[in-house]
Amino acid sequence: MAHRVVVVGAGFAGLHVVLGLKGAGCEIVLIDQRNHHLFQPLLYQVATTLLATSDVAWPIRRILSGRQDVTTLLAKVVEVDRPGRAVVLEDGRRVPFDTLVVASGARHAYFGNDQWEADAPGLKTLEDATTIRRRLLLAFERAEMAEDEAERRAQLTFVLIGAGPTGVELAGIIAELARHVLPGEFRRIDTRQSRILLVEAGDRVLAAFRPELSEYAERALGERGVEVMKGRPVTEVTSAGVKIGDEVVPARTVIWGAGVQASPARDWLEAEGDKAGRVLVEPDLTLPGDPSVFVLGDTAHVESEGRMVPGIAPAAKQQGRHAARVIRARLAGKPAPGPFRYRHMGNQATIGRNAAVIELGRYSLTGRLAWWAWGIAHIYFLVSTRSRLMVATSWLWSFASGQNSARLITQKETLRPKA
């Protein structure tokens, strides 16, 4: 019987394990709760009406349709029975494995304030994106309908918590929406008077980037009308707004981009984790004491050359490919390929039209050239030719017309103000 590899999670890490095992002669079962692989780096553009959901997500079955060695299951894993060598699904069924790869990702972390989630959703899934899109668009609608000035101000106040790439990219694009796309469409409000706050507890935006790029990003955000508040922790989030230090800011739209928490894989595996719940792994990405179990991507705490590997797409892909190499070597009875070494390709983030920051090794790029380079690189990274075509068309259309493509409020919700 063929060696059976079960992969939990079809994100960048899990998918690249499967791709890397092509022709290896094992039987692969890929399990995900959703039917699609998601290109998370562009998810913020779905949340902000620039792209359609189908531009950034592809059916997992489609991606792997040529692979007769892969069975895809749309199912939720609730337990791993390590002694029994099986994964347990929500409906009680067991999926036996010889090798297990856990790459089930991460969710948002609210640092002990889980009650904030309802009022400050994060952005990880397609549903998160359509939820945020709906809230953003409804805020302008409710401001137009508001009868008093305080309510109107609160509806037109947008707070982004956390100034990492997600917070920066969302702030920039919301500012463009309010200042360039929507004016002229409302009669009672001036959307240009929207207040967009980017709140960061640390002392700079884009802390993973070089200081001069942080400075550029902050300046570019300011020019676009985003108020950046640094060194200001958020101390409370309610449906009425946020408390930043001691200052209360009434706001109806709050988005969380401040921290992540690994999926419950650590509990399934009864493994040691770091404080964000990431499983500590060996240099070859396996579980200490159980080399038949790999933990990858945002679920794992991986170190390379003494530094923690960041939770970004290229790192997850590299880990997936590495795990596949280790499994292939074992099956072929060859020596192991050595420890995982992360190759940092750089950091990048967009701030708005004609503004982006790119850090590539010793080189930095900002401004218009960085923005175009960012766009071209992301089109290249997309999974399918069709998406490349559609995303490129959408972007060029927005660029030329100043209009966004996907300004739809779906999932009906009562129109009354929340508070």
Add this chain to the structure above:
Amino acid sequence: MAHRVVVVGAGFAGLHVVLGLKGAGCEIVLIDQRNHHLFQPLLYQVATTLLATSDVAWPIRRILSGRQDVTTLLAKVVEVDRPGRAVVLEDGRRVPFDTLVVASGARHAYFGNDQWEADAPGLKTLEDATTIRRRLLLAFERAEMAEDEAERRAQLTFVLIGAGPTGVELAGIIAELARHVLPGEFRRIDTRQSRILLVEAGDRVLAAFRPELSEYAERALGERGVEVMKGRPVTEVTSAGVKIGDEVVPARTVIWGAGVQASPARDWLEAEGDKAGRVLVEPDLTLPGDPSVFVLGDTAHVESEGRMVPGIAPAAKQQGRHAARVIRARLAGKPAPGPFRYRHMGNQATIGRNAAVIELGRYSLTGRLAWWAWGIAHIYFLVSTRSRLMVATSWLWSFASGQNSARLITQKETLRPKA
């Protein structure tokens, strides 16, 4: 003060009233429960994964952004106070009018069996389309996971109730999905063995078309693997399946396309209606006894030259334009433009790749040529240049690659079988 026209509903009829009143010097308030105008004729392609939601819907505000005389409200109307000359919104606010246009559309009618709706949703809104898309895709997933043969068969049985254009178009495209798009992606099931039933109580499919076109459509559906059951009323719908006459057919996916019921406008207006709830109107589309109130589109029972005007997009547009002409004539103190006369432009429906039926006056067209003509005509009908570009790209891509664009399951739902 300017004459104030309140339009309820931004479908084809309502939107064309507003477009027809450009420069007429009145103050217009357009009220809709949704932020988008929907191109319903292509909605079935969203439900069947061919198009993205943003390809067939446009923000109402965007369409009317140049119109300073129009205020758009995202709100739900719950009452019309005719003596008080105001529309009442869900939050209690009143919107006064001098002229009122009610074009609030229709919902599905279950002929006294409203409990069927949960198991046999219809297709009128974007949410309906994503709901049906999710159910369709989940049925294949659940079939792949099913442990017994009966459950697998029920998951792979798709029942379309009603063989009008919606039922025919859905049946054709589901057959293509099962027979051409999905095979090769599943390991435990053969999607080509799906059973697709089109059930019609009447004695032919596409009853609004000429008999020879009905015959062609039925034959083309048969060739594509759709079982057409005519003269067979559905007598029960449950979560386990449908009862057709006395025959019980276990099926997990049932879609309703058999009848519509006008929106509650008749109650708001305390007007006379036909048995589908459509308001009976005067030849100039106004309410009998109250010429300042117009009722249009699927909400109205309109007759032209002794025949009832069908509930299709061109008829709604023509009614909208007519109402605008009547209002303009009144404002200008000119004679009324005479009764509404419906100009029938023809009927058309697609059955599948290279198969469609078109009826244009005395002419009929079927097959490949009709299919291309249908596609080109619909691209022309779309509201924005961007949509034309995106839809044409999606269609050409599907045509060339045999792949559909938007096979996404969103709005998470438990994966356990329904029954």
